[in-house]
Amino acid sequence: MDCPHIPELSYGEFGERLRARIAGQRIPLAGSLELTFRCNLRCVHCYVAHGHNGLPGQEELTCAEIYGILDHVVDEGCLWLLLTGGEPLLRPDFLDIYGYARRKGLLLTLFTNGTLITPRIADYLAEWRPFKVEITLYGRTQETYERVTGVPGSHARCMKGIELLLERGLPLKLKTMAMTLNRHELWDMKAYAESLGVNFRFDPLLNARLDGSSDPARFRLSPEEAVACDLEDPQRMDSWRQFCQRFVGMPPDPEHIYHCGAGVHTFHIGPHGELSACMIAREPHYDLRQGCFREGWREFIKEVRLQKRTRDVKCARCRLIALCGQCPGWAQLEHGDQETPVEYLCQVAHRRAEAFGLGSMTS
């Protein structure tokens, strides 16, 4: 379309232009909303604890409460919203919430394990098209997949879910958490995604459980294996090279504990209305049942972002900080405080630096 009044842009172009225009301003452009902690799978590595059935005595946000929160989120300028869980499709009112959010003009991403997708859900998504849907694969073979999920039949249901979305031309992406149980099928999963014509990505960094348990760490790849995954994937290496050229070597912010975009242009809301700076850094949080999103975002999260270091840690001087996943959220989960460095992340970052030829910065 060529019209002086209504220039047509792809979302990617629009997003880039927007981010450049609002640099330095705090606007909650993108957020995530965790609709439930409940899940129909029993994945060994999951960061959600609570016996997979939600916290006793703590009710999930109702549909009406979520509508109210979405109204405020939109008023504050959010455009991209991720709906996630737990497994969000377990909520019987999922399509109501999804439809409400879409009609508010939000660009929705859905994270799901894919096993609960029905023709009815897929049809609805096709009519009210999401920005994207991401399904997590846990293995390429049934054996590996179900060894991770612990649920017989889940592999076949996931494959069916993928089929239902692709039949309708929905914008699907596949991904996995690379871990000891599925490392040997990582590239088979990628090949499978490519055979379907969809993008694939993986993350080898399993974080601790939200209750502080280190159980998921039992399935972590060693730092060497995590970096080996990078080196075996030419596309991923290209992305890393570009990233390193732009960001690595920049002096860290020695004063503040946050050095990412959390709480500047992004936010997270938990299943019971807990507003936090991001999905990993959940503490401290603001209770949306006691106040409104506007106040939580403008006052509370702003203060969270401004938290200063209370002690000297090696990360405050590390020039690899951009390459490292070290953050207050990981530290909180692993150590119960926001500042103690997570040694595993440090090791991965240093091995990556060596592998990427940035050895001079590692000292």
Added chain:
Amino acid sequence: MSLLEERYQKDPSIVAREIAGEVILVPIRQNVGDLESIYTLNETAARMWELLDGQRSLREIHGVIVDEFDVEAEEAQQDLLGFVAQLETIGAVKRV
């Protein structure tokens, strides 16, 4: 009847959002606009969009635009008719 006497109403399948001071149109439902795209409106177009309520005729909207913006009447008319035609093309408005 002159096109200026026509009234247009917005289609609920496209939503206007103001993001960081910029007004955009977001197609939300299949068969409306291009769902892979977003449409950005300048200040005048955003005001025209606001005024397209199914009640006001294009002539009335034109009057408001000429009053509120530093623009010649003829230029404003061309802009308005061009804008509405584009909106019709992407399914954002319908003639009442």
